[in-house]
């Protein structure tokens with residue numbers, strides 16, 4: 001008779017039948033003692049994602065962003081993390097993601113200090129919109145690609161080199177957008193192009209880094225209420241109605257609705273997921 005397979009076999013391998021079973025699913029989501037780096041972490045989705053990693057038990061999450069000092073929103077989250085009493089630390093690093101060697105050095109100094117690097121999230125991004133695709137200048141196009149494509153690659157390299165250095169498994173999460181798959185209705189050719197580049201970047205890196213047990217995935221949010229979307233919504237109140245009508249749920253997202261997917265991708269609960277793009281867009285891509 002062949003060896004048993006499936007859930008029963010897995011249970012037999014996992015449990016000592018002499019002890020009472022207990023639910024173990026949430027254990028797979030725990031990030032106990034893990035170290036992460038999140039770009040764009042001074043505010044918005046990056047900061048929300050950094051908090052999610054800490055709530056899942058991470059030891060330290062380093063937020064990389066442009067300002068020399070973190071803002072009030074970041075400080076409020078840091079205070080909240082301290083009040084949680086888990087011992088987890090929200091740290092801040094002032095750095096420009098478009099500076100390749102500086103990004104590598106920043107991740108290396110985190111590795112030197114913490115002795116590990118487990119999670120990297122590339123959330124820094126900019127958008128230029130409201131201009132015909134026939135008129136964008138070379139400089140405008142390049143400036144978006146510098147942050148949203150090159151900066152994402154430099155971030156992935158920075159954390160991936162540390163994961164490789166320590167020979168430990170890792171999860172790299174690149175924040176793309178629904179704009180990487182469907183064109184937005186805000187005349188944003190450089191942005192849409194950059195987000196599409198991120199999708200292929202993740203697939204390429206995932207194939208190469210799989211043997212090193214480093215997973216690389218993308219998240220594609222639909223429209224979310226953040227400082228990035230706020231100017232467009234405020235300049236034309238009809239925008240929110242239009243964007244809401246572009247997905248089956250009939251609204252746009254709040255930043256906390258990205259927490260679950262990031263916690264899952266960062267954790268062992270997604271251990272067989274790499275090279276994937278996860279839409280969190282209210283079904284926008286389905287239409």
Ligand SMILES: NC(=O)c1ccc[n+]([C@@H]2O[C@H](COP(=O)([O-])OP(=O)(O)OC[C@H]3O[C@@H](n4cnc5c(N)ncnc54)[C@H](O)[C@@H]3O)[C@@H](O)[C@H]2O)c1
Pocket residue numbers: 039040041042043044045046064065066067095096097098122123124125126147151175176177178220221222223224225226227228229
């Ligand atoms: N808000 C949305 O509707 C939405 C939808 C889909 C995808 N996204 C993506 O999510 C990510 C986060 O966006 P957000 O909505 O939180 O925007 P946000 O503008 O609130 O945050 C972006 C952060 O990136 C930082 N940043 C920009 N350039 C940088 C650089 N060169 N180096 C380091 N940091 C830099 C900014 O200072 C800012 O703190 C972006 O990649 C964005 O494209 C946003």
